[in-house]
Amino acid sequence: MYLQTTRLIIRNFDDKDLETFLAYRNDPDVARYQGWGLPYSREKGEALIASMKSDSTLLLDGWSQFAVALKETDELIGDLGCRIKRDDPRQARIGFSLASRYWRKGFITEAAAGLLRRLFEELNMHRVTADCDVENIASYRTLEKLGFRREAHFVESFLVDGIYTSEYHYAMLQSEWRDRLKGG
Numbered sequence: 001m002y003l004q005t006t007r008l009i010i011r012n013f014d015d016k017d018l019e020t021f022l023a024y025r026n027d028p029d030v031a032r033y034q035g036w037g038l039p040y041s042r043e044k045g046e047a048l049i050a051s052m053k054s055d056s057t058l059l060l061d062g063w064s065q066f067a068v069a070l071k072e073t074d075e076l077i078g079d080l081g082c083r084i085k086r087d088d089p090r091q092a093r094i095g096f097s098l099a100s101r102y103w104r105k106g107f108i109t110e111a112a113a114g115l116l117r118r119l120f121e122e123l124n125m126h127r128v129t130a131d132c133d134v135e136n137i138a139s140y141r142t143l144e145k146l147g148f149r150r151e152a153h154f155v156e157s158f159l160v161d162g163i164y165t166s167e168y169h170y171a172m173l174q175s176e177w178r179d180r181l182k183g184g
Helices: 017-023 041-051 105-120 139-147 174-182
Strands: 001-003 008-012 061-070 076-084 090-100 128-133 149-160 164-174
Touching: 001 105, 008 105, 017 041, 017 076, 017 090, 017 139, 017 149, 041 061, 061 105, 076 105, 090 105, 105 139, 105 174, 128 139, 139 164, 164 174
Parallel strands: 090 128
Antiparallel strands: 001 008, 008 061, 061 076, 076 090, 128 164, 149 164
């Protein structure tokens, strides 16, 4: 995987990403609405990077994680995840995380738009979904800015550290993506 946006590169992980990856994965502010739990171990980080650094294709029914790095320095600032449905490979689910020092700068919107472009325009996806905790205002605003439509509100549906949280589920169709590009 290799994509470029105005300020970013979306690429496979590399061994050099490990320390930065562990730092933001272990940041309580970043992990708060994610399902990975704390602490996020070095072994887990090493295993994820090892499994994703040479993976160039999107996996069927498994998460593919890609590094989001600054174009000027190739410094890791976050990651994007994508999961293709096994029973319908024209549908995908995406997710994202970003180191807190890069929040509120439009980076995740830019990175996710690059991934959506690949999914809808090059891979001919019919539908892409995403979900987030209802308290994660920045994530749902990002999804809405990208053109996702809120389809559902699941109350106390996701177990995180022994507590049930509520989720919003979003989706976008390829036709909606194309309409946005046309300005419609």
